[in-house]
Amino acid sequence: MNNDKIEQILNEHQGQAGALIKVMMEIQEENKWLPREVLVQISEKLEVPLSRVLRIATFYKTFSLTPKGSYQINICTGTACQVRGAQQVLDKVQELTGIKPGETDPDSKFSLETVNCQGCCSLGPLVEIDGKAHGKTAPDEIADALKKI
Amino acid sequence: MSEIIIQIDGREIAADEGMTVLQAAQKAGISIPTLCYLETLEPYGACRLCSVEVEVRGRTNLVAACLYPVEKDLIVRTRTEKVDRIRKVILELLLAHAPEARGLQMQEYAEEYGADKNRYEKEPSFCIQCGLCVRYCAEIKKKNAICFVNKGPTREIQFIPEIASKECWNCTECFPLCPTEYLQGVFVLTKALAFPANPMGPTSAE
Numbered sequence: 001m002n003n004d005k006i007e008q009i010l011n012e013h014q015g016q017a018g019a020l021i022k023v024m025m026e027i028q029e030e031n032k033w034l035p036r037e038v039l040v041q042i043s044e045k046l047e048v049p050l051s052r053v054l055r056i057a058t059f060y061k062t063f064s065l066t067p068k069g070s071y072q073i074n075i076c077t078g079t080a081c082q083v084r085g086a087q088q089v090l091d092k093v094q095e096l097t098g099i100k101p102g103e104t105d106p107d108s109k110f111s112l113e114t115v116n117c118q119g120c121c122s123l124g125p126l127v128e129i130d131g132k133a134h135g136k137t138a139p140d141e142i143a144d145a146l147k148k149i
Numbered sequence: 150m151s152e153i154i155i156q157i158d159g160r161e162i163a164a165d166e167g168m169t170v171l172q173a174a175q176k177a178g179i180s181i182p183t184l185c186y187l188e189t190l191e192p193y194g195a196c197r198l199c200s201v202e203v204e205v206r207g208r209t210n211l212v213a214a215c216l217y218p219v220e221k222d223l224i225v226r227t228r229t230e231k232v233d234r235i236r237k238v239i240l241e242l243l244l245a246h247a248p249e250a251r252g253l254q255m256q257e258y259a260e261e262y263g264a265d266k267n268r269y270e271k272e273p274s275f276c277i278q279c280g281l282c283v284r285y286c287a288e289i290k291k292k293n294a295i296c297f298v299n300k301g302p303t304r305e306i307q308f309i310p311e312i313a314s315k316e317c318w319n320c321t322e323c324f325p326l327c328p329t330e331y332l333q334g335v336f337v338l339t340k341a342l343a344f345p346a347n348p349m350g351p352t353s354a355e
Contacts, residue, residue, distance in 0.1 A: 040311065050309055051287065051296030058298040 005030050006038060010045040017048045021056060024063060032068040032111075069104045069111040071149060073097075074128040078117030081124035085138075089125050090114065092139035096146055109149075155223040164219040171199055171214040174227065181227055182236065182261075184243075184253050184328065185279035186215045190288050195280050196243070198258070200235050202226040211235070233262060240264035243277045250277065252328035275331035276306060282323040282332050292316045295323070308336055310343035 009026045013019040023042060028034055034057055043050040057063045075081075075090050094100060097110045104111040118126050123135030127142055134145060152163050157174050164173035169192060174181050184196035192215040199214040204224035211232070214225075226232065240259050244250070244266035255277075259266060278297075283306060286295050294312040297304055308317070317336065324333050 049287070049293035049296075050312065051283075051293040054298055054307070054309065055296050059300045 002030060006041070010041060014045050015047055017046055020046055020048050020053065021060075024053070024057065028063055032070065032072075033064040033066060036065075067104060067108060069108045071110050071130050072128075073110055073112050073130075073146075074115045074118075075101075075112070076116070076118050076124065076126040076128075077114045078121065078124075080117070080121035081126055084124040084136075086125035088139050089127060089137050089142055092143055093127075093146065096143060110146075153219050153221055153223075155219050155221075155225060157225040158227055166219070168219050169215055170201060170203065170212070170217045170219060170223070170225055173219050174214065174225070179227060181214050182254075182258050183215060184255070184277065185281065187281060187285070187326070190281070190284045192216050193280055193284060195278060196239065198236055198239050200232060200239075202229050202232055237262040237264045241266065241268045245269040245271055246274045247277055247329045247331070248273070250328045252326075253279070255328055274305070275329045275334070277328060278304060278306075279328065281326040282306060285323050285326055290316075290320060290322065292320070306332065306335060308339040308343075310339055310345065313339060314344040 006027055009023055009030070013023050020042070023046060024034065027038060027042070031038070039053050039057060040050060042048070043053045057065060073093060075086060075093065077086050077090070090101075093112060097105055097112060099105050099110065099112050101112050101114040115128075118128070118133070120126060120133070120135065123133070125137050127134045127137045129145065129149075134142065151166050153166055155162055155164055155170075155173060157170075157177065157179055160177065160179075162173055162177045164176070171181055171183065171186065171192075181199050181201060183199045185193045186199065194213040194216040197213055200211050201214045202209050202225070203212050203217060204226075205220065205222070214227075236258075240255070240262055241264045243255070244259060244264060245268075247255075248266045248271060250256070258264070280297070283295050283297055287293050292312060293309070294316050295306055295308050298307045299305060313336070324336075327333070
């Protein structure tokens with residue numbers, strides 16, 4: 001956890017209750033997840049009740065209260081990707097990483113998530129690895145991409 | 150403050166500007182059932198049991214009486230067939246979560262509106278999400294020791310151990326507000342599982 005960076009984000013917005021979601025998103029981006037101590041820090045620095053920080057942290061899917069791996073793999077299981085074989089891709093990724101959707105591997109390297117339609121159905125099955133989209137993926141192709149990491 | 154004349158169930162009623170339909174009705178002795186409403190708290194509009202039909206310039210609409218402000222020439226109907234049916238279904242849905250809820254006159258309302266607590270499959274969460282405890286703690290006590298977490302079907306109340314372990318021992322004022330005993334259950338569970346050391350109470354230092 002990069003404490004200096006988190007400290008810096010918090011100091012920039014000290015006392016600004018309105019910047020709560022922005023601050024949380026920046027820390028999420030930086031740290032990949034929001035540990036409890038950080039939530040308490042946010043609440044103190046921004047002068048927002050901890051109850052509101054918790055409510056917002058549990059409301060939005062963007063925020064994770066559990067540790068995440070350094071590579072986030074999102075596999076689209078929307079209807080079009082499903083038809084184009086997302087399940088086979090998902091099976092392959094599960095086999096290679098050893099984790100199920102919603103989990104993170106013990107080395108904190110990969111986090112796997114299934115997501116709904118990403119809006120580019122013609123590229124299905126779509127796999128997103130750390131924000132980079134891989135279109136028309138075949139199970140072998142995605143295996144290569146994962147091995148390169 | 151200027152007075153506004155509105156019509157509730159055929160009666161002309163004088164209300165002050167800024168009042169809600171519910172307040173005007175209560176002032177005139179017309180009862181509208183409520184669950185999540187508490188005079189000392191800000192209106193919340195969560196339970197929708199206070200739904201009434203309002204007519205403005207010939208258009209009728211269903212609104213929550215606890216939030217809807219009075220306005221000139223407003224016509225309110227509190228017991229139409231439609232309103233009664235809506236209240237019945239609301240009660241049935243809530244009773245599926247908390248079938249034995251004793252507080253907030255839930256059983257009395259259920260009888261009045263003919264709500265069948267066995268109509269929907271039971272999902273005993275024992276919380277009707279009225280938010281009374283959460284709002285009481287935030288607005289009156291200003292401690293924010295309890296909050297809602299998650300969303301949709303998994304939304305639930307949660308004590309924040311860091312705050313609750315300091316503040317809740319001598320307060321517990323939210324307990325009688327809860328229509329079920331779920332709140333106390335959550336507190337006991339939080340106390341047992343998540344309170345920092347010294348489970349028997351606050352230390353002398355606190």
